[in-house]
Amino acid sequence: MKKLYIYLLAALPLLSGCSKDSEDHSFITDYASISVEGDDYIFVNYGDDYVEPGVTATIAGEDVSSQLKIDNPFQKNTYGKFDVSYSITNADGYQASASRTIIVLDPSSQVKQGFVTIHNTRDGVEENYDNEVLFYSLGEGNFAVSDLIGGFYAQGRGYGDAYALSGVINIADDGTISLVNAGSTSFGGTAEEVTGVYDVANGTFKISTSYLGYGFNMELQ
Numbered sequence: 001m002k003k004l005y006i007y008l009l010a011a012l013p014l015l016s017g018c019s020k021d022s023e024d025h026s027f028i029t030d031y032a033s034i035s036v037e038g039d040d041y042i043f044v045n046y047g048d049d050y051v052e053p054g055v056t057a058t059i060a061g062e063d064v065s066s067q068l069k070i071d072n073p074f075q076k077n078t079y080g081k082f083d084v085s086y087s088i089t090n091a092d093g094y095q096a097s098a099s100r101t102i103i104v105l106d107p108s109s110q111v112k113q114g115f116v117t118i119h120n121t122r123d124g125v126e127e128n129y130d131n132e133v134l135f136y137s138l139g140e141g142n143f144a145v146s147d148l149i150g151g152f153y154a155q156g157r158g159y160g161d162a163y164a165l166s167g168v169i170n171i172a173d174d175g176t177i178s179l180v181n182a183g184s185t186s187f188g189g190t191a192e193e194v195t196g197v198y199d200v201a202n203g204t205f206k207i208s209t210s211y212l213g214y215g216f217n218m219e220l221q
Helices: 152-156
Strands: 004-005 010-013 027-031 030-038 040-045 055-059 069-070 082-087 095-105 112-123 125-139 142-145 166-170 176-182 191-197 204-209 216-218
Touching: 027 082, 027 112, 027 142, 030 095, 055 082, 082 125, 125 152, 166 191
Parallel strands: 040 095
Antiparallel strands: 004 030, 010 027, 030 055, 069 082, 082 095, 112 125, 112 216, 125 142, 142 166, 166 176, 176 191, 191 204, 204 216
């Protein structure tokens, strides 16, 4: 997927008002645009190299990709999430930026990793379906989860990512799921309890999270 970050040519008044002085303090600048090839999230197996899908930058139609600054903290022998940022500044000091995320996966794990679609309920009531939750290994049986309440508020209610309850769970050899730690949402508070089971044979799970007095359940089937 090709993403284009466009910064338009604009006339920028430095001063407001109708005096003659203000008329002499305006200029035109060409903003940069950054075009990022590929997906927002790229998944790489542990130990493999990351191959940049491509990114270009232009100013006033001229290719200035050589001037791009790329901050890439990716480490192929470390599990987790790495945010790559791209930026460029035009001659007048105005910056354009873009980013993507690299996730290092554990290829030896039988647990599904990446974005998974889940079935979601709150206190047994089916209020929204087909939310996407991101799972990825942190090693030693620990997995990062983008939303322990299955996107109930962030996606189902449309409140946005600030209402996702991210956290880390542990999946034991017998499939038992327990909470390692959890963040908080814009509502405040954090998960009181997280329990569940992962069925390795079928690649399915059930996770129950107690949060703000509610019982949230998500299932991958």
